[in-house]
Amino acid sequence: MSFEFEGKTYETDDDGYLLDLDSWNREVAGHIAEMEGVEMTDAHWEVVDFLRNYYQEYSIAPAIKILIKEMKKMFGPDKGNSAYLYNLYPAGPALQACKIAGLPKPTGCV
Amino acid sequence: MAEPPAEKTAVETVAESVINKNFKVPELIGEINVPRVEDGYRRKGVTSAIKPHMAKPAVQAKVGFPETLVDNWEEAAVKRLGELLEKYKSLQVYLDICVRCGSCTDKCQFFIGSNDPNNMPVARAELLRRVYKKYFTTEGKIFGKLAGAHRLDLNLLSDWYAYFHQCSQCRRCSVFCPYGIDTAEISMAAREIMDSIGIGQKYVNEILGKVHEIGNNLGMNPKALAATLESTEEDIEEEDGVPVKLPLDQEGADVLLVTPSADFFASPHIESLIGYAKVFHQAGISWTLSTAASEAGNFGMFIGSYTQLEKVAARVRNAIGELKPKRLVVGECGHAWRVAYSFWNTLIGPFDTLDPRYPAPQHIVEFTLDLVRRGAIKLDKSANDEFTVTFHDSCNVARGSRMGDRPGGQFTMPRELIKASCNKYVDMDPSTTMEKTFCCGGGGGLLTDEILEIRVAGAMPRMQALHAVMESDGVNFMALICAICKAQFTKVLPKYGIPMTVAGGVHQLVGRAIELGAKE
Numbered sequence: 114m115s116f117e118f119e120g121k122t123y124e125t126d127d128d129g130y131l132l133d134l135d136s137w138n139r140e141v142a143g144h145i146a147e148m149e150g151v152e153m154t155d156a157h158w159e160v161v162d163f164l165r166n167y168y169q170e171y172s173i174a175p176a177i178k179i180l181i182k183e184m185k186k187m188f189g190p191d192k193g194n195s196a197y198l199y200n201l202y203p204a205g206p207a208l209q210a211c212k213i214a215g216l217p218k219p220t221g222c223v
Numbered sequence: 224m225a226e227p228p229a230e231k232t233a234v235e236t237v238a239e240s241v242i243n244k245n246f247k248v249p250e251l252i253g254e255i256n257v258p259r260v261e262d263g264y265r266r267k268g269v270t271s272a273i274k275p276h277m278a279k280p281a282v283q284a285k286v287g288f289p290e291t292l293v294d295n296w297e298e299a300a301v302k303r304l305g306e307l308l309e310k311y312k313s314l315q316v317y318l319d320i321c322v323r324c325g326s327c328t329d330k331c332q333f334f335i336g337s338n339d340p341n342n343m344p345v346a347r348a349e350l351l352r353r354v355y356k357k358y359f360t361t362e363g364k365i366f367g368k369l370a371g372a373h374r375l376d377l378n379l380l381s382d383w384y385a386y387f388h389q390c391s392q393c394r395r396c397s398v399f400c401p402y403g404i405d406t407a408e409i410s411m412a413a414r415e416i417m418d419s420i421g422i423g424q425k426y427v428n429e430i431l432g433k434v435h436e437i438g439n440n441l442g443m444n445p446k447a448l449a450a451t452l453e454s455t456e457e458d459i460e461e462e463d464g465v466p467v468k469l470p471l472d473q474e475g476a477d478v479l480l481v482t483p484s485a486d487f488f489a490s491p492h493i494e495s496l497i498g499y500a501k502v503f504h505q506a507g508i509s510w511t512l513s514t515a516a517s518e519a520g521n522f523g524m525f526i527g528s529y530t531q532l533e534k535v536a537a538r539v540r541n542a543i544g545e546l547k548p549k550r551l552v553v554g555e556c557g558h559a560w561r562v563a564y565s566f567w568n569t570l571i572g573p574f575d576t577l578d579p580r581y582p583a584p585q586h587i588v589e590f591t592l593d594l595v596r597r598g599a600i601k602l603d604k605s606a607n608d609e610f611t612v613t614f615h616d617s618c619n620v621a622r623g624s625r626m627g628d629r630p631g632g633q634f635t636m637p638r639e640l641i642k643a644s645c646n647k648y649v650d651m652d653p654s655t656t657m658e659k660t661f662c663c664g665g666g667g668g669l670l671t672d673e674i675l676e677i678r679v680a681g682a683m684p685r686m687q688a689l690h691a692v693m694e695s696d697g698v699n700f701m702a703l704i705c706a707i708c709k710a711q712f713t714k715v716l717p718k719y720g721i722p723m724t725v726a727g728g729v730h731q732l733v734g735r736a737i738e739l740g741a742k743e
């Protein structure tokens with residue numbers, strides 16, 4: 114599968130996740146977010162940036178608990194919890210936030 | 224001028240599916256309405272377009288299957304079926320002895336939830352049985368369709384691909400069949416045949432590829448695994464003030480714990496991992512996780528492939544060789560426990576380097592419960608006072624294996640451990656528990672989002688029974704011992720209007736209740 118955005122073709126897997134991590138940029142992330150019905154705020158971007166940095170180091174997305182711990186650092190204790198995370202990304206951090214961040218879809222018994 | 228539509232290839236026909244994102248979620252009425260068969264017939268085929276993504280050629284190649292539908296697929300499929308009949312006598316028996324008594328018809332959660340009669344276990348099995356009759360029985364060869372025989376044409380193959388992926392291989396039907404016909408085994412055979420002709424399911428085969436390449440279903444490499452464990456240790460210390468460790472690759476540790484990799488990644492899974500760690504810590508038993516065996520799950524079973532089953536299990540044997548533990552314990556995972564309990568000894572045994580005084584393999588529930596019974600660890604039930612707990616028997620544990628040394632241990636032991644961890648416990652409707660338990664709806668390789676519609680439908684019976692105890696007894700925690708169940712419920716509960724936090728692990732409760740620190 115693939116989609117067009119600003120004159121460029123982006124290859125994706127069957128579920129719309131970018132195949133090439135390096136084809137990602139903020140504009141296309143915004144576009145994916147729009148398709149997902151997510152309105153990106155600073156907090157959304159912070160999560161996306163963290164996911165991408167983590168992925169670059171570990172070749173996998175962080176465990177949800179690690180992401181939440183990081184959010185605690187970024188936004189303070191009231192927002193470092195799973196409710197807030199689902200508030201940002203209603204379809205779930207692993208599925209939706211990873212998609213917008215251009216990471217592959219996490220699979221397994223998750 | 225518009226171009227005429229290109230003709231669909233055979234593979235495209237089989238793969239052709241419809242993803243309906245706005246499907247209707249069944250209403251929670253607190254009871255399980257079984258569809259009337261007469262009504263059902265009007266719905267025949269309604270879920271035939273719900274199919275999982277097909278594995279791409281590269282994925283197929285990685286697990287050693289043909290990359291795409293082979294040219295002589297019908298012939299090849301029949302040949303493979305013949306080989307399976309030779310190899311598994313039970314398969315032939317199951318195909319021969321069904322008398323169509325109808326006992327199984329309304330026992331499958333996917334039929335109850337979808338009302339599509341093709342999801343009746345007998346109808347599902349019939350998809351394969353027709354082909355068996357056509358090529359392997361005298362009456363089928365002579366009387367053909369009159370005898371219910373049918374060649375494996377493209378339409379039938381499409382139905383195979385749909386309906387053998389709407390079966391979670393939970394074996395509930397077999398409990399009600401007077402002959403013990405196990406439709407799960409028929410499903411496995413059908414998937415194995417499909418793989419052998421180049422029709423694979425993406426979710427399962429991609430994951431098998433990851434296990435071979437990286438070591439676990441998640442594709443979590445050793446560096447990421449180590450970092451996750453370290454971060455989890457920090458969390459525990461911060462929360463409880465006790466330096467509980469999550470050791471990795473410690474040669475000579477007493478216990479090797481093999482657990483689903485989801486325990487290193489997902490929530491609530493990771494809470495059970497914390498629970499196991501606290502148990503080992505407090506009991507003072509040295510233990511280790513292993514990068515080589517960083518996966519308890521074994522998706523080889525879902526596709527009926529003995530080769531894959533063996534190859535995945537071999538990682539555990541390697542870890543034993545490398546780390547030289549005395550005991551082998553398995554974390555919370557339904558089908559993994561079935562594989563471990565029923566097949567590990569044959570596949571990777573004998574475990575003659577392990578200490579013969581302990582069961583090998585041993586379930587983590589049995590391990591912990593033994594410590595509780597002996598008073599080696601103490602649980603403070605009041606730590607879980609905010610919960611009224613119920614227990615969902617995972618089908619692969621309930622019907623595919625046992626636990627402990629007494630019959631029914633797989634039912635009593637988790638309950639005993641839960642009751643030792645909390646003050647308020649209630650069981651769900653007995654027609655939905657123990658050997659009659661319903662599947663969560665995501666087992667057997669169905670835990671993939673493109674078929675969420677059938678997962679939600681399949682979860683319906685369990686949701687009704689859960690909803691009933693939530694209403695009557697205020698249940699707000701459903702304890703689980705299966706990684707797939709945890710993931711499936713976390714996803715499906717909100718669809719039914721139930722908070723996802725209602726789903727959690729048995730060792731999540733244990734981890735909260737355990738008294739850490741110096742023993743008296």
Ligand code: SF4
Nearest residue numbers: 331390391393394396
């Ligand atoms: S094994 Fe389970 S899912 Fe499959 S047909 Fe039987 S009851 Fe249904």
Ligand code: SF4
Nearest residue numbers: 321323324325327400
């Ligand atoms: S209960 Fe057994 S014998 Fe009866 S229809 Fe079902 S599979 Fe056939």
Ligand code: SF4
Nearest residue numbers: 557617618663666707
């Ligand atoms: S996922 Fe859980 S309930 Fe479903 S098939 Fe597996 S063990 Fe059974």
